[in-house]
Amino acid sequence: MDFGLSEDQLLLEDTVRKFLAEQVPIERVRELRERDCPYDPEVWAALAELGVAGILVPEAQGGSGLALLDAALVAESLARAATPAPFLATAIMAPVALKAVGGGDAEAWMSAIAGGELVVGVAATELFSVREDAGVRLSGGKLAGKAMMALDAHGAGLLLVAVDPTTLAAVKTDAPGVAIERLKTLDATRCTAEVVFDGAAPEVVFEGAGEAIRRMLEAGRIALAADTLGCCESMVEQAVAYSKERKQFERVIGSFQAVKHMCSEMIAEVEPARSLLWYSAHSFDAMPDEAPLMACHALAHLSEIGREIASVSTQVHGGIGWTDEQNLHFWFKRIATARHLLGGPEFLRNRAAELQGFAPAA
Amino acid sequence: MDLEIDARYDAFRKEVQGFLAEHRPAGPGGGKEERVAWLTKLIEHGYWARTIPEAYGGFGAEPDLLETVIMDEEFNKVGVPRGMMAQGPSMLVPTLLAHGTEEQKQRYIAPTMRSEIMWCQGYSEPGSGSDLASLQTAAREDGDDFLINGQKIWTSSADISQMCFILVRTEPDAKKHDGISYVLLPMDTPGIEVQSLRTMSGSIGENSFNQVFFTDVRVPRSNVVGQRGEGWKIANTTLKHERSALNANAEGTWIRLARLMEKETVGGVSLMKSPVYRDRLMRLQARALSMKHHGMRMLTANLKGESPGVAGLIVKLQNCQLNFDMAALAIDVMGELGALYDHTKYERGHGYWQAHSIFSLGLIIGGGTAQIQKNIIAERGLGMPREPKPAKA
Numbered sequence: 001m002d003f004g005l006s007e008d009q010l011l012l013e014d015t016v017r018k019f020l021a022e023q024v025p026i027e028r029v030r031e032l033r034e035r036d037c038p039y040d041p042e043v044w045a046a047l048a049e050l051g052v053a054g055i056l057v058p059e060a061q062g063g064s065g066l067a068l069l070d071a072a073l074v075a076e077s078l079a080r081a082a083t084p085a086p087f088l089a090t091a092i093m094a095p096v097a098l099k100a101v102g103g104g105d106a107e108a109w110m111s112a113i114a115g116g117e118l119v120v121g122v123a124a125t126e127l128f129s130v131r132e133d134a135g136v137r138l139s140g141g142k143l144a145g146k147a148m149m150a151l152d153a154h155g156a157g158l159l160l161v162a163v164d165p166t167t168l169a170a171v172k173t174d175a176p177g178v179a180i181e182r183l184k185t186l187d188a189t190r191c192t193a194e195v196v197f198d199g200a201a202p203e204v205v206f207e208g209a210g211e212a213i214r215r216m217l218e219a220g221r222i223a224l225a226a227d228t229l230g231c232c233e234s235m236v237e238q239a240v241a242y243s244k245e246r247k248q249f250e251r252v253i254g255s256f257q258a259v260k261h262m263c264s265e266m267i268a269e270v271e272p273a274r275s276l277l278w279y280s281a282h283s284f285d286a287m288p289d290e291a292p293l294m295a296c297h298a299l300a301h302l303s304e305i306g307r308e309i310a311s312v313s314t315q316v317h318g319g320i321g322w323t324d325e326q327n328l329h330f331w332f333k334r335i336a337t338a339r340h341l342l343g344g345p346e347f348l349r350n351r352a353a354e355l356q357g358f359a360p361a362a
Numbered sequence: 363m364d365l366e367i368d369a370r371y372d373a374f375r376k377e378v379q380g381f382l383a384e385h386r387p388a389g390p391g392g393g394k395e396e397r398v399a400w401l402t403k404l405i406e407h408g409y410w411a412r413t414i415p416e417a418y419g420g421f422g423a424e425p426d427l428l429e430t431v432i433m434d435e436e437f438n439k440v441g442v443p444r445g446m447m448a449q450g451p452s453m454l455v456p457t458l459l460a461h462g463t464e465e466q467k468q469r470y471i472a473p474t475m476r477s478e479i480m481w482c483q484g485y486s487e488p489g490s491g492s493d494l495a496s497l498q499t500a501a502r503e504d505g506d507d508f509l510i511n512g513q514k515i516w517t518s519s520a521d522i523s524q525m526c527f528i529l530v531r532t533e534p535d536a537k538k539h540d541g542i543s544y545v546l547l548p549m550d551t552p553g554i555e556v557q558s559l560r561t562m563s564g565s566i567g568e569n570s571f572n573q574v575f576f577t578d579v580r581v582p583r584s585n586v587v588g589q590r591g592e593g594w595k596i597a598n599t600t601l602k603h604e605r606s607a608l609n610a611n612a613e614g615t616w617i618r619l620a621r622l623m624e625k626e627t628v629g630g631v632s633l634m635k636s637p638v639y640r641d642r643l644m645r646l647q648a649r650a651l652s653m654k655h656h657g658m659r660m661l662t663a664n665l666k667g668e669s670p671g672v673a674g675l676i677v678k679l680q681n682c683q684l685n686f687d688m689a690a691l692a693i694d695v696m697g698e699l700g701a702l703y704d705h706t707k708y709e710r711g712h713g714y715w716q717a718h719s720i721f722s723l724g725l726i727i728g729g730g731t732a733q734i735q736k737n738i739i740a741e742r743g744l745g746m747p748r749e750p751k752p753a754k755a
Contacts, residue, residue, distance in 0.1 A: 002364045003427060003658040069363060240744050255747040260740035261733070267744060268676035268736075275656035275673075276648070282363045294651075301648035349644035350637070358620070358634050358643070 003278070005073070013073045019050060020081035026327050029082050033188035037154040038084035039119075047085060048116025056095040056219075061107050063095070063114040068219055069281040072226035079230030082330040084189040086119045088223055089152035094120035094160055096219040097168060100212030105170070105204050109158060121153030121173070121180075123195055124162040124217065128343045136197055138163045138205065143171060143197035149341065151220075153193040154182045161195075161202075166210035169202040176200065187337035189330060218295040221342050222281050225298040228306040228338050229270070229277055231331040235313035236266045238328060242317050253316075262312050269305040276301060293355045300348035306335040371428055378436040381407055386440055394477075401446060401476045409433055410445035411475040414455070419472020425665050427658060438614035449519065450474040450481035454527050457544075461588040461596050466546065470525075482520040484528030484547070484574065485597070487513060492734050494529075495538050495594055499576060501530035501545065503583070508532065508545065510553075510579040516728065520556045520572040523549050533591050542593035546585045553579040563720040564704065612681060615688050615718075616650040619643065622715070623695050633695050642691050649684050653677075672743030679735040682726045689719035 005013075024043055032038040047053060055071045057063020064070075071092055078087055090113055098106040112118035125148050126135045136145040143161065153159055153173070161169045173180060177200035182193050206212065240263050243254030253259050280294035310332040314321040321328050343351070353359035367375075385403065404410035405421055412429070414420025423429075437444040445451065455474055458467050473479040490497040499512025510530055520526065526547045533541035549556075555575040588596045623643060624634045633639050660677065663670040692715040693700035702709040703716055726732050740746040 003655070003662040004363065006363070240746065243746060251750060252747060254740075255749055257733075257737065257749060260744075260746050261736040263744055263746065264676075264679075264736035264739035267672055267739060268679050271673040271676055272649075272652035272656040272680060275659045276652040278363065278659070279651075279655040282365065286363075286365065297644075297648040297651055300644070301652065304645070346641065349641050349648075352644050352647070353640050358624075358640060359637070 003275075005278075009070060009073055012070060013077055015050065016052065016074055016077040017080070019046070020077065020083055024081055024083050026082065026330070029084065029189060029330060030327075032084050037182060037191040038189055039086050039152075039155055039191060040084065041155075043083070044085055044119070045116045047087075048114070052087070053091050053116045054095075054110075054114025055091055056099075057110045057114040058099065061110040061114060063110065067282075068092075068222060068284040069278065071219075072223055072277060072281040075223045075226040076230035076233070079227040079331075079334065080234045082189050082231075082234070082327075082334060084191070086121075086152035086156070086191070088190075088220060088227070089122040089160075090118075090120045090156070092223040093122045093124075093151070093216045093220040094158075097122075097160055097209070097212045097216040100215055101168065101206040101209055103204075109170070112157075118158060119152060119156040121150050121156035121159045121193070121195075122162075122216070122220070123147035123150035123153065123159055124213070124220075124342075125149045127162050127165060127213070127217070128347055136161055136163050136169075138167065138169060138202075141201065141205070143169060143177070143200045143202060145197055147195045147197075149183060149192045150180075150195045151341065152191060153180050153195055154191040156180075158203075159195060160216075161197075162213050162216075163205075165213060166208055168206040168209040168213055170204045170206070171197075171200055171202040175202075185337045186333040189334055190337060192337075192341070214292070217342060218291050219284060221295040221299040221348070222277070222284060222291075224338050224342055225277055225295075225302040226281070228299075228302040228335050229274060231335045231338075232266070232270050232273070232302075232306055232309045235309055235328065235331050236263065236270060239263060239266070239313035239316035246318075259316060262316055266309045266312055269309065273302055273305055293352055296343075296348040296352040296355070299342065300345040300352070303335075303339040303345045303348075307339065310335045365428065367428070371432060374429060375432050375436065378409070378433055381409070382436060382440050382442065386442060397446070398476050398478055404445060405475060409437075411451075414459070414471060414475065418459075418467050419475060425661075427661050427665065430661060431658060434611065434613070438611065438617055441614070441618065446477055448477065448480065449483050449527075450477070450479065450525075453483065454481050457527070457587065457596060457599055460599055461544075463587075466587065470546070479525055480519060480523040482517050482523040482526045482549070482572075482574075484514040484517060484526045484530075486516045488515050488573075491516075492731060494597075495542065497529055497531060497542065499528070499530050500534065501532045501543065501581075503532075504580070506584075507580045507582055510545075510547070510576045510581060513573065513575050515559075515573040517556075517572045517574050518728075519570045520549070520574050521558055521570055525549060526574075527587075529593050529597055532586075532593075536591060539594045540591050542597070543590050544587045544593035544596040545581060546587060547579070547581050551579050551581060553577045561720075561724070563717060612650040612653045612684050612688070615685060616647055619646070619688050619692050619695075622692055622710070626695050626699075626710075628697065639691070639695060642694075646684070646688055646691060649680075650688070653681055653684060656680075672739060675735070675739045675743045678729065679732055679739070682722060682732065685722040686719065686726060689715050689722055693719060 032040055051064045052074055054063030055066050059065040095110055098110050134146050134148045136143055136147050156173050159171050163169055177198045179196045180193050185192055243259050244252055246253050277298050280298040283290040283294045314328055320326050354361050408421035408423055411420035412423050413425045416422035433444055455471055487497050501508035501510045526549055528545050528547050529542050530545055531541050532543040557573050559571045561571045624632055626633045660670050660674055696710055699708050741748055
């Protein structure tokens with residue numbers, strides 16, 4: 001019995017972190033943010049070679065066949081480095097959904113994902129939040145309507161569209177009647193888009209895919225929580241490091257209790273949240289009955305502590321923290337945006353209450 | 363990560379459930395005899411003192427993370443405490459196991475776990491609170507004995523304890539951290555005077571809080587734990603245990619809170635139906651689950667003999683605040699009735715939550731204040747520099 005990471009998991013984490021430190025330093029992220037979509041295909045290809053793209057893809061389809069906890073460690077590492085990459089939709093959500101629906105097409109797409117040849121976007125926002133009359137309909141075998149805040153859709157080859165809670169359509173992005181427009185967010189390291197369908201023909205429509213969609217959202221929420229955890233870690237580390245260098249009143253500011261207590265309060269939130277996240281990710285594979293609740297709590301909780309840590313770690317830096325030059329904002333903005341991608345904290349907590357019978361099911 | 367519940371654990375869970383079904387009505391009684399009988403029964407079945415060697419009156423099992431989790435979960439479900447939260451079992455016993463002589467272990471551990479011997483902690487002094495190492499209570503050598511003179515304060519349970527583990531200055535010429543010894547002192551020794559302090563909870567009986575005066579109190583030198591002058595180091599092990607003991611079962615408290623919310627009504631409608639209160643409850647659940655799983659992570663590190671680093675240092679700070687916040691929601695849920703006190707008409711559960719709120723505030727301060735915890739976290743956990751000492755005038 002063991003609550004912690006294995007040797008293999010520590011090695012995986014170490015490998016990814018070293019790769020990112022060498023290949024995608026923050027200077028590179030600054031360059032990439034100028035692009036239409038900041039995902040660098042070369043970096044993604046290299047990450048695919050490391051096994052990152054296919055981390056959840058079964059070995060039979062050329063993937064690593066690892067568990068969500070392993071994938072969460074990668075998500076955390078990518079976030080620590082503020083790496084722009086289509087990891088959430090392509091490497092987490094799509095393989096979970098495709099494994100659940102199964103079949104030849106799904107297997108072929110998973111192989112392509114693992115090989116780094118296929119980026120898959122996911123459009124599922126309208127399952128939990130409909131704004132601006134968004135929503136996708138399927139009639140006569142054709143898709144119509146619009147999906148907002150589709151994840152990693154920009155630059156993708158394939159889209160998985162949750163038409164309703166039990167219907168998942170797979171449609172090629174170059175099919176006639178598909179228009180993708182990036183919706184820029186505060187976060188320059190993540191690509192979200194609006195997808196407008198006007199009579200587009202899906203490759204496949206998976207009916208009765210309720211379980212696949214549910215699992216896809218759970219995995220996505222846990223991975224997104226891991227992303228925010230990675231951002232928090234990085235911001236606390238940067239704040240502590242800065243406090244040991246910066247001098248005022250002839251002392252390093254880290255020797256002032258006011259500054260120490262800011263840093264202590266942040267790390268005191270980060271470490272238990274890490275424990276919550278490990279358990280949540282582990283439950284996804286080992287105790288799937290617990291995963292729906294744990295996924296809601298993990299993402300809601302990380303979003304809440306993330307907002308506070310993003311603010312306080314910036315404050316530790318003083319004026320320089322508020323500049324573009326200091327780079328801290330990459331993480332601040334990544335945390336701020338992640339909060340709203342797969343259901344905000346209020347939605348997730350209400351869902352958590354529903355799951356326990358405390359609130360009437362929607 | 364391996365939390366697999368195999369058949370052995372299923373059987374263990376059934377065994378615990380069976381025990382609770384059979385024995386729960388007998389539960390912990392009010393008087394000392396009932397309490398001792400209940401703890402003795404728990405030890406016999408291995409639900410208390412589980413990993414303490416049989417030679418010292420424990421159950422003698424190997425430490426096992428999942429067994430601990432299962433016991434806690436099952437006891438929480440029926441709302442029965444698994445053992446006794448007191449300074450003897452949670453602080454003195456681990457210290458004796460680590461530093462005590464064979465004779466000290468034989469003599470004290472078993473009766474302490476059964477609560478036949480109650481302990482108080484003689485640490486704080488009027489002039490030495492957060493700066494504990496500045497303590498002045500002196501133990502002067504006199505033949506084979508020490509003679510203790512001085513004063514302790516904030517001494518919980520001193521009036522009902524048979525023993526005290528006390529920090530005294532035995533080497534007045536040594537540096538402040540090197541002159542302290544950790545001594546086991548019977549409270550019926552002549553020269554000890556206990557004066558109760560009324561706490562903010564208002565009643566002396568509920569939260570025993572005292573100051574203790576020592577005048578030529580004679581104690582054998584063999585009652586020192588560890589070496590003379592090593593008391594500070596040993597006290598730190600004790601404080602570490604105190605801080606992890608304050609883990610305080612966040613999940614059990616949360617379950618109790620959720621039940622209260624379902625039961626309490628305003629205008630005939632359960633508070634659980636209010637989205638506002640429910641959102642607060644869910645926020646607290648995430649924190650309680652975090653601390654539960656964090657506890658499992660810390661326990662794993664303990665069992666492997668690994669230092670959990672900064673992750674271990676934050677436990678006291680977080681758990682104490684969480685407990686206070688859970689009590690705060692409970693009181694808000696009761697609304698006007700949450701303001702009732704002193705066993706007034708309509709008061710819920712004999713004022714459990716009101717008492718819990720005030721008690722948990724005490725725990726935020728006791729055992730090293732939240733602010734001292736934050737200094738420790740920053741300096742030992744994050745490597746931030748110590749506050750420079752003011753230049754001597």
